[in-house]
Amino acid sequence: MAKSQNKSKAVILLSGGLDSATTLAIASAEGFECYALSFDYGQKQKSELKSAAKIAKNFGVLEHKIMQIALSDFGGSALTDKNIEVPVFKKSAEIPITYVPARNTIFLSFALAWAEVLACQNIFIGVNALDYSGYPDCRQDYISAFEAMANLATKQAVSGQKLSILTPLIKLNKAQIIQKGITLKVDYSITTSCYQADENGLACGFCDACEYRKSGFKSAKIPDPTHYK
């Protein structure tokens, strides 16, 4: 994790899943004033947004914004395109069809805008590059390049108030993330990871996100609190 430059405020990208909940818990434990940012981006399952609201409340964020952005207008992903089915988990070197084009770049860009308006120099994102689906925008190289770009992009940055993108989970596997979260009192029963959770938040149990989550609880030797269909 890069060294943070301002202890006061942080914008936390909060999807409502296991990783972002843990990230918020870490930011909160480190003493940041937390502003949570979620996106209704045309994802097929909206349960994660209900989860995000509950998690934000549990950790007492100063504000939780849910931005509406219609990435489904572009399509091209099993998570946003009605014509593409969410596949069953399969170990593979290929980036799966659940990849959403430029999603983290768009999410981080909005976080950058909000951070500047808040005079905030810290953005947290819960990417991790061990138990993940190989999405290019979850790797440290990408995050570092975004940070470099961001520090040329804004009035705040060119005035000398540099921005840090903080990725506390980047080197943790799923079991370690869960163990970390448990020590920080994350209630994983209210998080939603499944790519096709139903409206009650019940998980399918066989998509990539479910598979990584299930294996994580198993490896961590912690009972899986996920509600399956």
Add this chain to the structure above:
Amino acid sequence: MAKSQNKSKAVILLSGGLDSATTLAIASAEGFECYALSFDYGQKQKSELKSAAKIAKNFGVLEHKIMQIALSDFGGSALTDKNIEVPVFKKSAEIPITYVPARNTIFLSFALAWAEVLACQNIFIGVNALDYSGYPDCRQDYISAFEAMANLATKQAVSGQKLSILTPLIKLNKAQIIQKGITLKVDYSITTSCYQADENGLACGFCDACEYRKSGFKSAKIPDPTHYK
């Protein structure tokens, strides 16, 4: 201008102003299949979106998308915040209050997403760093950093299909941009530059955007077709 890598498709950021209209004309003249992307981002004046639609039609783009994104939820700019007035033009080294936090980063991020879905490797943006308001996200350094980040961000890029951000206006002053556009048959009478144009597209004549535009036509010795209030 960076060398383009794929002559077939390009996404063009089209605000409806003088610069983006000229940029679309250049991309079209270079033989690209053009996809125009505009944003209803909570800007106070929406006339530019009507202009964008007319310009897109004139140049026969394959598709024109207008994305809805509520940057006004963040505020912090005279262009989106009802509580901040658009100032009269004043020559200054300071970045004016018309700066919109992270705007070009957000716009380019959406362009990146659409480009990937289209299997397109070229994005055009009409930034210029001579007759401009000093916005940090209009400079070549920033654009190069965005391009570097983008080439780590997407499945397309990491598969070897590199993306180029093309900035054909970056070294032109406003008069040169207008002269270039005239040779490419841009109808500047349908473009909207004013930060507070009314619903009929009539310009105020005294904001930064009006000032740079007026001076540009004067220097280019071309009659100014702008309709003022």
